[in-house]
Amino acid sequence: MPEICAHIFNNAELLNQHFDPDAIDAPIVPVYASFSNQTTSSLRSKMHRHHKGQLVYAKSGTGEIQLEGYSHVLLPNQMVWIPGGVMHQVILNHEVNFRAIYLDHTRFPQLSIQFDTFFVSPLLAEVIETICSSSFHTDWMAGTEFHLQSILIKEMHRSATTPQWPAFPKDKRLRDYLLKYYEQGHMLPRLNELAVHFGASERTLYRMFVQDTGMSYQKWRQRVRLILAIDMLATSKSITEIAHHLEFSTTSAFITFFKSYQNITPNKYRILSDPKATS
Incomplete structure (x- = not known):
């Protein structure tokens, strides 16, 4: 050919x-x-x-x-x-x-x-x-x-394995809106903020997420939060800066969150992804 x-x-x-x-x-x-x-x-x-x-x-x-x-x-x-x-x-x-x-x-x-x-x-x-x-x-x-x-x-x-994205809701407007947040590197809105934007009740959105994704919006948002963290670990931002950007109350709270999903600390993940990386 x-x-x-x-x-x-x-x-x-x-x-x-x-x-x-x-x-x-x-x-x-x-x-x-x-x-x-x-x-x-x-x-x-x-x-x-x-x-x-x-x-x-x-x-x-x-x-x-x-x-x-x-x-x-x-x-x-x-x-x-x-x-x-x-x-x-x-x-x-x-x-x-x-x-x-x-x-x-x-x-x-x-x-x-x-x-x-x-x-x-x-x-x-x-x-x-x-x-x-x-x-x-x-x-x-x-x-x-x-x-x-x-x-x-x-x-x-x-190479460090990345977590797979959770399924998206079937509603195209909602899907595009949430993906835009991710593409811009922003933390996703909370459920009440999402409800205000789409003029829907929190209960309706909650049911939609459970039906389409198999999990509540809070759990779904946490999964995307992890993926955002992994993206930011590929940059020069410090662990503290990443924790702040992702709206964690403290750096230690972010580290605990990350370990609960990946079984290693953010800094260890960074080193596995790029051995030349430093904390």
Whole structure:
């Protein structure tokens, strides 16, 4: 299969016709592309699967990975691993600068057969950029390229796993409103503030969240709070600054909260994500 033009990733029909990662006889098939659409759209027109596993990394912008019976929000600085054979659909929101790496399970038997998400450290981001800038015809079993793919596989095993996003409420206005808060790095509003904005009662919103997400808004908000914390740990902000931004009464309260979900302190998570990081 010849090299493909990046613009076909903006056209689901063209992508279905001209790009099949399994038809490319290579252990690694890299994709470097930008997605631009006035609406939220799927890369392909329907759910699909391929024998190769797929890494998806949004360098900027957001999206959603839909699996059978489950969906996961794709965020910047996060890498998603979709094992080979898993039915899925990648949906991107408006403007997304993304990378994808297809990996042959037979060449890399150590790859996980479970869907997973990972924090993308600065080292991993550089490795992904370099690999995705390469040709389909690259020899990944020799020289510098061999070292690159070795680092990628090792980083997939050692990178700190990120918590998966909880399911979103089905109401599109509510979903878009909450996602906008996240994209701007702001702590989500409290339930009473949400009720005022949408002109609904707190009881109605509570029932909506329980029905659509399986949890109360308070629990849902706490899960997103954790994801915001992990995003901020990738910056130069101190643990105290992060605690203040996320509306914790004290730094120790934030540390206790973080450990209750991740079983390690925020600073330890930061070091696991980027060994060069300091507190």
